[in-house]
Amino acid sequence: MSPPTLYHFPLSPPSRGAVIAAKIIGVPVEVKIIDLMKKEQFNESFIKINPQHCVPTLDDNGFVIWESRAIACYLADKYGTNDDIYPKDLQRRAIVNQRLYFDSSFVYPRIRAICYPIIYDGVTEIKEKLKNDLNATLGFLNQFLEDSKWVAGEHLTIADTAILASLTSILEVGWDITPFPNIERWLQSCTSIPGYEDNLEGAKIFASIVKKNLK
Numbered sequence: 065m066s067p068p069t070l071y072h073f074p075l076s077p078p079s080r081g082a083v084i085a086a087k088i089i090g091v092p093v094e095v096k097i098i099d100l101m102k103k104e105q106f107n108e109s110f111i112k113i114n115p116q117h118c119v120p121t122l123d124d125n126g127f128v129i130w131e132s133r134a135i136a137c138y139l140a141d142k143y144g145t146n147d148d149i150y151p152k153d154l155q156r157r158a159i160v161n162q163r164l165y166f167d168s169s170f171v172y173p174r175i176r177a178i179c180y181p182i183i184y185d186g187v188t189e190i191k192e193k194l195k196n197d198l199n200a201t202l203g204f205l206n207q208f209l210e211d212s213k214w215v216a217g218e219h220l221t222i223a224d225t226a227i228l229a230s231l232t233s234i235l236e237v238g239w240d241i242t243p244f245p246n247i248e249r250w251l252q253s254c255t256s257i258p259g260y261e262d263n264l265e266g267a268k269i270f271a272s273i274v275k276k277n278l279k
């Protein structure tokens with residue numbers, strides 16, 4: 065068995081989320097870059113692997129799966145040795161899943177709703193409604209962190225890595241996080257996560273494109 069292959073593009077927040085998840089789980093993955101700027105996701109060889117042509121995509125010795133959070137769950141279940149990262153206990157796991165779905169349904173879509181039109185559609189400012197939507201979501205994240213060190217409790221989990229990858233992208237655009245002190249404190253803890261620097265590097269490039277197009 066060879067190490068799983070992770071098809072990745074460092075500018076993509078969900079793709080970075082899968083990479084940091086693999087790092088905290090401790091599974092070595094062979095990272096292959098699919099350059100979305102060059103539209104490499106439409107190469108025939110990649111379409112054969114993932115007809116939905118998105119990153120991240122995992123190929124574990126012929127077993128192929130995409131969706132960053134599903135990849136993180138799979139890697140943790142198959143290769144994880146630290147039960148805290150994605151607990152087997154039903155209720156602890158349910159909390160991690162809730163935070164993962166919160167990222168997938170609220171945090172990332174709201175960041176994307178702000179950034180994609182600026183990157184791709186010539187939009188040059190951020191509408192008040194989109195600002196308020198994201199800040200409302202950050203308010204809930206701030207509440208989750210009120211009495212806990214990490215987003216799903218007292219231990220670092222794959223929910224932290226998913227949300228971190230989403231959030232750093234907009235923070236690097238210059239989002240004001242000061243109204244959310246628990247998030248600020250959590251972000252400070254996140255600096256010790258393996259892969260933090262690589263994630264930040266991708267987030268900075270992503271954000272530089274957004275900032276360049278903003279008025």
Ligand SMILES: N[C@@H](CCC(=O)N[C@@H](CS)C(=O)NCC(=O)O)C(=O)O
Nearest residue numbers: 076077078105117118119120131132
């Ligand atoms: N929900 C997916 C989102 C994946 C996604 O949107 N990937 C984008 C980059 S951020 C992509 O690959 N776009 C290229 C395409 O769809 O052709 C996940 O979490 O993995």
